[in-house]
Amino acid sequence: LDKVFVLSGDGVLTFFETVEGRALKSIRLQPPSEGAALVDHEKHGELLYQLRWSDGTLTLDKVVFTAEFDEDGDRTFAMDVRREASLDGSAEAEVQRSLARIGSEGRQTRVDLLADGRLLVSQVATTENLFGETQTEDYRFVIDDAVGQQVSALTLDGDGAFLYAGTGQGVLLRWSLEEPGEAELLDRMQAFDDQRRITSLAMVLGDISLAVGDEQGNLTTWFPAPKESGGRGLRLIHSLAVHYAAVTDLAPSQRDKSILSLDADGVIHLDHMTSERHLLSLSNHSPLVDAAISSRGNGIVALTDDGRVVLWEIDNPHPEISFKTLFGKVWYESYPEPDYVWQSS
Known part of the structure; x- marks a missing residue:
């Protein structure tokens, strides 16, 4: 480091x-x-x-x-x-936020959140025929499922195939963008009965689980699983350590299922999703306004509100191990329910 x-x-x-x-x-x-x-x-x-x-x-x-x-x-x-x-x-002022991804097959996806809650999707897809000839097509369309919902958080998976939104009323929405030029609404659900504002979204390593931060400082993770009413949809899987202020930023590790979260008071948490272990809390005499975890997962860097950089070295070789993961039921990604199963990653 x-x-x-x-x-x-x-x-x-x-x-x-x-x-x-x-x-x-x-x-x-x-x-x-x-x-x-x-x-x-x-x-x-x-x-x-x-x-x-x-x-x-x-x-x-x-x-x-x-x-x-x-x-x-x-x-x-x-x-x-x-x-x-x-x-x-x-470059219009009505664009509130933008996301872009390059998929594994080279498809480019861009999503713009407009002031009225519409989502403008632009895609560039390249296909190849049997003779090796390539053709590039541009797609542009609008998603209006979130109009009037006060979209407060937005994220895409790494391939640009699934789009997630959170609202000021605690609603989670999920769309499939897998078919070029089309959006299929897969989920629109009241994630929190008290309608707390969703403040931050991010995909956990592997692009299956969605990390959700809210205005009450809660950090939860969700993924599609069988629902009691039938079919599959987003379900709350893990609840991690609670902040004392709203979660403002999420930075999932690129090495394991750990999630770095930053709150409005400038305090950092590091938690492991599967084991639900709270690994550490970090603060500074000057509040932290931005934070990231190193590519190897062995360090955390943060920026203070007065422009200084703070660095912590982390020794955390096995965050996935806990009494529960060794001896209890664990709900692993893509499993229909918790079970007595061990996964090393």
């Missing part, structure tokens, strides 16, 4: 070494058009960042570390940023 990087509001990515905090390299991210400014960003997956620009473009940029060896055989890592995709869109 010898390097961290920070993205500034003007689109400059700066790498620091962690012992003395010395700046190693700065890279100004290339705007998609002349004069375009960075509006916001979102981390997605391992070292991949979604950037929204003032001209409406979404770019997906990946931080890359490349091993290099000198004449003595000593290894160093070159630091760079690689643009994975650029998705055109609207």
